[in-house]
Each structure stands twice: as C-alpha cells, then as structure tokens.
Amino acid sequence: MPNVAEQSSAIRSYYEGLAKGVFRAVTCKACGGYTFPPTGCCEHCASWDVTPVELSGDATLLLASHNISPACHPRFEKIAPYVYGHLRLKEGPIVQGIVLGVKPTPEDLKALFERGPVPVKAETLQMSDLPVIAFRLAG
Numbered sequence: 001m002p003n004v005a006e007q008s009s010a011i012r013s014y015y016e017g018l019a020k021g022v023f024r025a026v027t028c029k030a031c032g033g034y035t036f037p038p039t040g041c042c043e044h045c046a047s048w049d050v051t052p053v054e055l056s057g058d059a060t061l062l063l064a065s066h067n068i069s070p071a072c073h074p075r076f077e078k079i080a081p082y083v084y085g086h087l088r089l090k091e092g093p094i095v096q097g098i099v100l101g102v103k104p105t106p107e108d109l110k111a112l113f114e115r116g117p118v119p120v121k122a123e124t125l126q127m128s129d130l131p132v133i134a135f136r137l138a139g
C-alpha cells in the first residue's frame, strides 16, 4: 500500500499537469480501468498497481445544468453563473465539470439538451488559487 507522500505526489502531479493543459489519470495494471482524477488506487478493483497516463481531453457531454444558488466554492464566484455537467471521458470515466461555450440560460440549456450527447474538449480554467478542469463544446 502506498504511503501518504506517494498519494499527495499524485495529487501534486495532477495539478502541475492541469496548469500546463495536461490531463492526468492513472490506469490499472490489474483491470485496465482508468481512474480520474488520479489516485494511488484503482477506483474499479481497488488495486494499488496503477500507472500514470495522460488523457486525450476528448469527452462527451451527457447532461448539463447551471447553478442557481451561490457558487459551490468562493473560487467560482467570479465566473458564476456557469454551466456544469456530467461528461464521459473518451477513456471511460464519467466526471463532473464546468462546461464552456454555452450560456447559463434556460433557452440555451434546452437547445443543448435537445442536441443530445455532444463532443467536448477539456481545457484548463485558471482560477485565482488553482487550475480546474473545464470542458468546451466542440462545435
């Protein structure tokens, strides 16, 4: 079992990559599954035998909504209101993230819903204290 320093090193590596537009995960040598965000342990089979990998950044937006209450963290107040959604990464994991390229209005969200699943591309949103992953509509 990895120690705490190895685990925090995975988190540090994730944010260092994100700051450069590199999206890091881990793959599992036991089951082949991807874990994102990366940790020292496979989220599918609990194996500790994982390897760092870079993701393509390609994803599919499955569902989008917008925040009507205050931002979930003060770092997001400057960009609120914003659209967020559930996305399936090309490599498999389903994640939540901020969605760029669509306005947080009922009309735009309805039009997006009616399009069905749409391709998105990951990008880095640099907040005042740390980078966060966001996904932009591909077209």
Ligand SMILES: [Zn+2]
Pocket (backbone or CB within 6 Å): 028, 029, 030, 031, 032, 033, 042, 043, 044, 045, 046, 047
């Ligand atoms: Zn596994």
